[in-house]
Amino acid sequence: MPQNIPSRDKLRVSFEFFPPKTERMEAGLWSAIERLEPLSPSFVSVTYGAGGSTRERTHQTVKRLLDETKLVPAAHLTCVDASRVEIDAVIRQYHETGVRHFVALRGDSQTGVGGKYAPHPDGYQSSADLVAGIKAIDEEIEVSVSAYPEKHPESSDFATDIELLKRKVDNGACRAITQFFFDNDVYEKFVERVRRAGIYVPIVPGIAPIHDFTKIARFAEGCGTTIPAWLAARFEGLENDPQTHSHVAAAVCAEQVLDLADRGIRDFHFYTMNRADLVYSICHILGLRPASATSLEAATAAAAA
Known part of the structure; x- marks a missing residue:
């Protein structure tokens, strides 16, 4: 277990949100954004899927982030169901709005997980x-792109995966954000492979707070992420105990990030699922505080001195 919590100025976080489908979901999203904004993330990304309605919801969310918050939004883009002309038009529309950061992804199969x-x-x-x-x-x-510590489910081998990542970087990507994982040794071995391949951009760990262990385990199976036995044991018997589940989830996630910090990692990307409380708790454990609280602590310390 790490002995020292890194200071606030040494750890940087970013958050991922998804565009709401209903008014109730929209209220939940903006409640989460308001809760997490004071933590001053490096950026926040907004996901994007196939289909005009999803694209429009993403654009509306990004525009509101620009208009109503101090956050720096990164808009997701995919290649799914659109021509180059259509995608270029979307890029220019975002650019005119003020967006200067994209997360470029191929996108999932139109037939769903597991489809070609x-x-x-x-x-x-x-x-x-x-x-x-x-x-x-x-x-x-x-431009940020994706990376897969346990290999993309559709890739034949790691060499193919890493070759594609190198092409993305050679074409101008400045950062890779990983699929979520729970075994830090797997991440570290992946980074070693990437570096041997001549890829030197930051490989930012994608961190998934476990809001619901049953759901995350099911999703992990579909995307090729390993659930270690020790992790499953932590959540055993908590299916009907949400309070204890939340406490365990915060502890497990904070342990993972602190261990990565001990290994020299300073940037972390949280998949929030538009829910703030668990993410906020984890960030608090990591030593991250709202800017106003940090200023007050500094002033109090100065006065005491």
Whole structure:
């Protein structure tokens, strides 16, 4: 167990949200954003899927973040069900709105998890091509991409996965954000492989707070993420005990991040699921505080001195 909690200025976090589908979900999203904004994340990303309605909801959420908060939004983009002309138009629309950071992804199969992906005949054929397309519109745009410590489910081997990641970086990506994982040794071995391949951009750990262990285990199975036996044991018998489940989830996640911090990692990307309380608790354990609280602590310390 780590002995020292890193100071606030040494750990940086970012948060992922998804656009709401209903008024009730929208209220929940903005409640989460208001709760987490004082923690001053490096950026917040907003997911994006196939279909015009999803794209429009993402754009509305990003625009509101720009208009009503001090947060720096990163808009997700995928290659699914759209031509290059359509995707380029979306990029330019975001650019005109003020967005200067994208998360470029291939996107999931139109038939759902486990289905075979089919690129649009006139679209970007891969996430590497999408990165190049974004940078062609504005070389100064910041582009993040995905990485898979346990290999993408559709990849034949790690070499194929890492070759694609290198193409994304060569085309202009400045950061990779990983699929969530629970075994830090797996992440560390992946980073070693990436570095040997000549990829030197930050590989930011994607962290998934466990709001519901049963659901996360089911999702992990679909995307190839290992659930260690020790982790399953932590949540055993808590299916009908949400309070204890929440306490255990905060402790488990904080342990994971602190261990990664001990290994030299300083940037972390949290998949919030539009829920703030558990993420906020974890960040508090990590030593992150709202800016106002940090200023008050500094003033109190100065006065006492």
